[in-house]
Amino acid sequence: MQAYIKKRNLLAQVLLTIITLGIYALYWFYQVSMEMKDATGDTQASPALWVVLFFIPFGGFYSVYKFSELYEKFSAEHFNKWLLFVLYIVFSPAVWFIVQTDLNKRADLQYSQV
Numbered sequence: 001m002q003a004y005i006k007k008r009n010l011l012a013q014v015l016l017t018i019i020t021l022g023i024y025a026l027y028w029f030y031q032v033s034m035e036m037k038d039a040t041g042d043t044q045a046s047p048a049l050w051v052v053l054f055f056i057p058f059g060g061f062y063s064v065y066k067f068s069e070l071y072e073k074f075s076a077e078h079f080n081k082w083l084l085f086v087l088y089i090v091f092s093p094a095v096w097f098i099v100q101t102d103l104n105k106r107a108d109l110q111y112s113q114v
Helices: 010-019 023-040 047-053 059-074 081-090 092-113
Strands: none
Touching: 010 023, 010 092, 023 047, 023 059, 023 092, 047 059, 059 081, 081 092
């Protein structure tokens, strides 16, 4: 069975993040990580743990690294995990755009095959 990938509107995500004072960003991180985990078949990925680690000093760095590593497996172009990691630390909205754009492309392919 193919993993389900949800298409999301980037503008709506930005508005939800502002309205919820950032809580939606954690929800997005978890949901996207789960979708990539299912799509890659990575049994070692633990998105729930990664979200919890954001609340522990320096645990967020580990979470972002593991997310970047998972995205490298998921990405069709095999986007470099270190580049994504550094970009997440420096300017996370860029990572959000890159990852969500790729997920939306995959979702479009998924819907066109149905």
